[in-house]
Amino acid sequence: MPYDPKRIEPRWQSHWRERGTFRAEIDPSRPKYYVLDMFPYPSGAGLHVGHPKGYIATDVLARWKRMRGFNVLHPMGWDAFGLPAEQYAIETGTHPRVTTRRNIETFKRQIESLGFSYDWSREIDTTDPGYVRWTQWIFARLFERGLAYEAEVPVNWCPALGTVLANEEVIDGKSERGGHPVVRLPMKQWMLRITAYADRLLEDLGELDWPEPIKKMQRDWIGRSEGARVRFAVADHDGVEIEVFTTRPDTLFGATYMVLAPEHALVPRITTAAQREAVAAYVEAAKRRSERARIADAKTKSGVATGAFAVNPVNGERVPIWIADYVLAGYGTGAIMAVPAHDERDFEFATAFGLPIRKVVEGTGQELPSTGDGVSVDSGLISGLPTSEAKRRIVAWLESEGRGEGTVTYKLRDWLFSRQRYWGEPFPVLHLEDGSVKLVPESELPVTLPELDDFRPAGERETPLERAREWMQTVDAETGRPARRDRNTMPQWAGSCWYFLRFVDPRNEREPFSREAERYWMPVDLYVGGAEHAVLHLLYSRFWHKVLYDLGLVHTKEPFRKLVNQGMILGASYRYFDDDVADDGRADVRRYSFREVRAEGDGTVAMDDGRPVKARWVPAAQVRSEDGRAWHAELPGLELEEVIEKMSKSRGNVVNPDEVVAEHGADSMRLYEMFLGPIDKEAPWTTEGILGVSRFLQRAWRLLVDEDAPGEPGRALPAGAGTPEQRRLVATTVQGVTDDLEAMRFNTAIAKLMVFVRDVAKDAPLPREAALAFVKLLAPFAPHIAEELWEKLGHRESIAYAPWPEADPALLVADTVTIAVQVNGKRRAEVAVPSDADDDAVRAAALASENVRRHLEGKTPRKVIVVKGRLVNVVL
RNA sequence: GCCCGGGUGGCGGAAUUGGUAGACGCGCUAGCCUCAGGAGCUAGUGAGGGCAACCUCGUGCUGGUUCGAAUCCAGUCCCGGGCACCA
Numbered sequence: 001m002p003y004d005p006k007r008i009e010p011r012w013q014s015h016w017r018e019r020g021t022f023r024a025e026i027d028p029s030r031p032k033y034y035v036l037d038m039f040p041y042p043s044g045a046g047l048h049v050g051h052p053k054g055y056i057a058t059d060v061l062a063r064w065k066r067m068r069g070f071n072v073l074h075p076m077g078w079d080a081f082g083l084p085a086e087q088y089a090i091e092t093g094t095h096p097r098v099t100t101r102r103n104i105e106t107f108k109r110q111i112e113s114l115g116f117s118y119d120w121s122r123e124i125d126t127t128d129p130g131y132v133r134w135t136q137w138i139f140a141r142l143f144e145r146g147l148a149y150e151a152e153v154p155v156n157w158c159p160a161l162g163t164v165l166a167n168e169e170v171i172d173g174k175s176e177r178g179g180h181p182v183v184r185l186p187m188k189q190w191m192l193r194i195t196a197y198a199d200r201l202l203e204d205l206g207e208l209d210w211p212e213p214i215k216k217m218q219r220d221w222i223g224r225s226e227g228a229r230v231r232f233a234v235a236d237h238d239g240v241e242i243e244v245f246t247t248r249p250d251t252l253f254g255a256t257y258m259v260l261a262p263e264h265a266l267v268p269r270i271t272t273a274a275q276r277e278a279v280a281a282y283v284e285a286a287k288r289r290s291e292r293a294r295i296a297d298a299k300t301k302s303g304v305a306t307g308a309f310a311v312n313p314v315n316g317e318r319v320p321i322w323i324a325d326y327v328l329a330g331y332g333t334g335a336i337m338a339v340p341a342h343d344e345r346d347f348e349f350a351t352a353f354g355l356p357i358r359k360v361v362e363g364t365g366q367e368l369p370s371t372g373d374g375v376s377v378d379s380g381l382i383s384g385l386p387t388s389e390a391k392r393r394i395v396a397w398l399e400s401e402g403r404g405e406g407t408v409t410y411k412l413r414d415w416l417f418s419r420q421r422y423w424g425e426p427f428p429v430l431h432l433e434d435g436s437v438k439l440v441p442e443s444e445l446p447v448t449l450p451e452l453d454d455f456r457p458a459g460e461r462e463t464p465l466e467r468a469r470e471w472m473q474t475v476d477a478e479t480g481r482p483a484r485r486d487r488n489t490m491p492q493w494a495g496s497c498w499y500f501l502r503f504v505d506p507r508n509e510r511e512p513f514s515r516e517a518e519r520y521w522m523p524v525d526l527y528v529g530g531a532e533h534a535v536l537h538l539l540y541s542r543f544w545h546k547v548l549y550d551l552g553l554v555h556t557k558e559p560f561r562k563l564v565n566q567g568m569i570l571g572a573s574y575r576y577f578d579d580d581v582a583d584d585g586r587a588d589v590r591r592y593s594f595r596e597v598r599a600e601g602d603g604t605v606a607m608d609d610g611r612p613v614k615a616r617w618v619p620a621a622q623v624r625s626e627d628g629r630a631w632h633a634e635l636p637g638l639e640l641e642e643v644i645e646k647m648s649k650s651r652g653n654v655v656n657p658d659e660v661v662a663e664h665g666a667d668s669m670r671l672y673e674m675f676l677g678p679i680d681k682e683a684p685w686t687t688e689g690i691l692g693v694s695r696f697l698q699r700a701w702r703l704l705v706d707e708d709a710p711g712e713p714g715r716a717l718p719a720g721a722g723t724p725e726q727r728r729l730v731a732t733t734v735q736g737v738t739d740d741l742e743a744m745r746f747n748t749a750i751a752k753l754m755v756f757v758r759d760v761a762k763d764a765p766l767p768r769e770a771a772l773a774f775v776k777l778l779a780p781f782a783p784h785i786a787e788e789l790w791e792k793l794g795h796r797e798s799i800a801y802a803p804w805p806e807a808d809p810a811l812l813v814a815d816t817v818t819i820a821v822q823v824n825g826k827r828r829a830e831v832a833v834p835s836d837a838d839d840d841a842v843r844a845a846a847l848a849s850e851n852v853r854r855h856l857e858g859k860t861p862r863k864v865i866v867v868k869g870r871l872v873n874v875v876l
Numbered sequence: 877g878c879c880c881g882g883g884u885g886g887c888g889g890a891a892u893u894g895g896u897a898g899a900c901g902c903g904c905u906a907g908c909c910u911c912a913g914g915a916g917c918u919a920g921u922g923a924g925g926g927c928a929a930c931c932u933c934g935u936g937c938u939g940g941u942u943c944g945a946a947u948c949c950a951g952u953c954c955c956g957g958g959c960a961c962c963a
Contacts (some may be wrong), residue, residue: 002915026938043963213880213958220879223962246963259963301961331962338963345961411962675901677889682880687887692901692913698916717900739892748890751900757898820896825944827896850929865943870895875943 003701005665009784013115021800022075022117034521036500036560038537039077039124041492042825043084047110047475047675048647048656049685050569054528056565057679059116063780064741066117067804073521074117075503077124078104082492083161086423089455096423100127105231107717107830110657112258114666115783117800122506126495127423128282131502133255133353133446134512136428138544140439141551143429148417150437155416157185163420163455164189187461190418190427190488194543198222198410200557201542209562211680221535230337230404232258232310234270235318236501240334242310242321245332247272247352248342250390251400252314254360255337256350258321259303263327270321272307279304279323287324301326301349312337313403314380314394324349333411339366361387370732415540417491422455422464424489430476431484441477447485463487479772496537497544500524500559512553523556531565538563559590564744567682569673570655574630574640577604577613586645590866591616594641619652644684655685659780667782669876674746674781693750697785700757700778704771704789712873714792715766722767729760730770731811737777738807746781753778768793773805821870823855831872839866846872 016022018263036057041050049642055076062074078100085096085103101649104125105166120242142148155164160180163186173183194201205215227247234240241257262283271279282304303324304571310321319337326345327336340350340357347369350357363374373387381397382390389830418427426447426737428440440447449469458466465487466472476483496510504521505513538560545559579594590606597604597613604613618640647654660669671693676683701707706715721727733756740749753774760770771793779786779799790799814835819842821829829849833842843864848854863875 151908217958222957225962227963244963248963324895324961326961328962336963343963345963348961409962531957639949674900676887681889685889686888686902688914696901747888748900753889754900778882792958818896822896822944825942830896858904867895867944873895873943 275307797821
């Protein structure tokens with residue numbers, strides 16, 4: 001019988017499960033390696049082939065590290081709180097706990113079928129009360145340190161979802177999930193003081209082995225900028241000052257007007273009677289204007305003069321005060337000094353409203369606005385100074401005069417940490433009647449969710465928890481006084497902020513994790529997940545980790561030493577177009593192939609009469625391919641356009657791993673995903689492509705197994721290491737695969753294994769030592785077949801801990817090398833020379849080559865360049 | 877608009893440091909095997925020319941540096957992602 005993964009794979013999976021092969025225990029005598037996947041949210045749809053790509057990569061490395069003697073921690077769990085289960089509960093009444101449990105079962109079955117070497121005894125579920133307890137416990141520590149506080153803040157309220165959202169969850173004025181409109185409302189909310197850690201979050205990025213783009217995104221998100229606060233007196237208002245933030249205090253002499261954000265507190269106070277009406281109208285309009293509209297015409301500046309004037313502290317000049325929505329209330333002080341000559345936005349505004357423009361920096365180009373550094377001019381005490389020195393001097397002067405000071409601001413805001421939802425961690429706090437807030441005593445943790453049968457918000461601005469009236473009303477166990485529970489729950493990010501710490505000691509009931517386990521296993525050596533978490537999860541968990549560091553609970557400043565973002569797996573989807581733009585399914589719909597339409601503006605229109613059309617996606621099952629083109633199986637003559645894009649249900653291009661495993665086996669699936677290309681790049685899935693790696697495994701199988709003999713024994717292999725060629729092939733394969741694994745070049749490692757199988761038994765039978773080395777090299781990638789072959793080679797122990805082979809350095813250098821010979825840079829011949837031949841010998845051999853002589857045409861070379869082991873270039 | 881990635885055969889992708897472009901795989905072609913094959917095996921496969929040995933062209937485009945450029949430099953076009961009035 002040929003290689004049959006269906007027979008082999010379940011057998012080894014239960015073998016590993018039963019023996020606890022991948023159970024990890026603390027062992028100070030061995031070096032540890034903690035390799036972690038970003039744990040998934042178990043959605044109802046199950047996995048598609050894109051999800052496991054990162055898991056396969058980490059599993060290959062985990063298995064490889066074990067074979068190299070590392071004590072490997074490789075856990076998996078579930079980020080199981082979250083909106084979809086709750087939305088489903090609202091629609092169907094099914095408790096999110098039930099949905100979540102069912103989804104976890106599906107995910108776990110699918111993940112296990114791929115043969116990952118997780119230590120399942122460490123499985124975590126963030127919704128488990130035993131986990132929630134410690135999430136709440138950490139929140140309590142944040143609260144004690146003043147890092148969690150309640151504040152009345154304008155929040156992103158999403159009426160459709162019935163909740164507020166974090167800034168990060170709002171994109172272009174719409175919710176990230178579902179794309180529902182979001183409005184700004186003031187509400188009392190829990191906030192986490194992540195801004196207190198802004199500098200450390202920024203600085204410590206330096207030491208991390210993370211992709212540069214991700215680090216940069218975090219830096220930009222934190223958005224540190226150095227500058228100064230400057231106070232301008234408001235003319236004719238005794239003691240009233242406007243404080244502005246600027247990164248260019250050196251341009252203070254060029255300030256020709258000021259701008260307040262429409263929401264600025266001073267606006268009503270300083271507006272003159274003549275301007276009152278216009279200002280009120282503008283403020284009102286700005287309030288109504290959606291985020292989206294503001295962004296859309298960011299280039300058109302609008303604003304209104306307040307009629308008031310401010311006094312520039314450096315020269316006593318009176319400058320008009322305007323309000324405009326290009327100044328944001330939430331950044332800096334919500335007010336700016338406008339220097340139109342040296343700021344693009346101020347320049348646009350000044351041009352639009354005819355305000356004066358005064359140049360105070362020279363040497364940055366003639367065209368205004370010029371925003372670069374130069375030399376200050378017409379600037380009193382800083383005239384003639386270069387920008388950096390001018391900044392220093394003017395800040396010193398402002399400080400000595402009490403008119404301002406040097407300061408730093410951040411784009412990063414405090415983290416809005418509460419949600420008006422049911423399916424999340426309750427806050428472990430009590431609201432007492434006197435309005436004070438205290439923590440639920442530690443002995444009372446966890447605070448568990450009340451049972452509900454209706455999960456909708458309880459009313460306009462009321463939360464689902466408020467339906468549980470008895471649960472909400474409680475008593476403070478310490479004083480016996482009546483108390484109200486918090487009506488909010490934590491956001492989904494909470495559980496994932498520290499799960500990597502729980503994995504080191506997941507069943508601890510006395511503390512979140514033991515000091516011993518944390519000291520041994522942390523930090524995470526390799527963390528693999530999607531780039532979509534670049535700022536959110538990764539910034540939040542770094543923040544929590546630093547708080548725990550300050551509490552002495554963890555011993556490293558940073559949780560994740562090395563980070564890798566796996567690229568997506570894309571699928572082919574197919575589409576045509578029709579003119580039923582309104583989706584009303586009328587009968588006379590006209591259909592178009594992609595060849596009959598063109599893009600116009602934001603949409604697509606028919607080429608013949610220009611009517612708008614809409615794309616229709618055709619599930620793969622209804623696509624017929626013929627002479628290299630795709631056709632609709634049920635609508636004859638309708639040619640479909642193939643589009644390679646992210647897999648998603650709506651596109652009908654999702655490939656289910658269950659089907660792939662059933663047809664080709666888990667080992668082929670693992671190998672294929674790793675063979676597709678570099679791990680961090682996206683790559684399209686094709687059904688034919690997997691046949692290549694499947695064939696490779698079959699060949700490997702036949703190389704080692706006698707399929708015709710009864711019981712399919714391993715072949716009787718000659719003892720020893722074989723011919724010199726075979727020994728050399730083993731050595732170069734071992735070295736190559738090892739180097740590739742070190743650099744996570746899985747695709748080229750697999751290519752080298754393919755070459756090995758192709759060539760090793762070409763001229764002589766496969767020797768036993770070569771077979772042993774090969775099976776070990778294969779094991780991290782295709783563990784099931786490797787175990788099976790390992791057993792057939794006579795081993796009783798799992799290959800999981802077999803020592804990784806080492807290459808004999810002596811075999812890595814060939815006896816003879818083939819050298820390319822160029823004449824004037826063009827390749828004309830090849831010569832074989834001994835690898836230790838000196839340059840003169842190589843040169844002689846090259847010049848003696850027939851084709852080279854022909855191209856020399858009897859001339860004497862001007863120069864001959866010899867690159868050792870590579871080539872010879874003869875220059876005429 | 878700004879900041880990152882990336883453009884290599886029909887396709888996915890290889891190519892230590894500037895040194896034989898196209899490893900490996902898919903697909904395709906031919907042959908073998910077969911009752912049959914969406915199975916297996918062998919060979920071929922960047923384009924063009926030539927019976928052949930070989931020759932010419934070729935890594936988005938235009939220049940440059942170099943004995944030699946996919947690789948370095950300058951400019952430019954296209955694709956993907958991130959940020960987007962942050963003073």
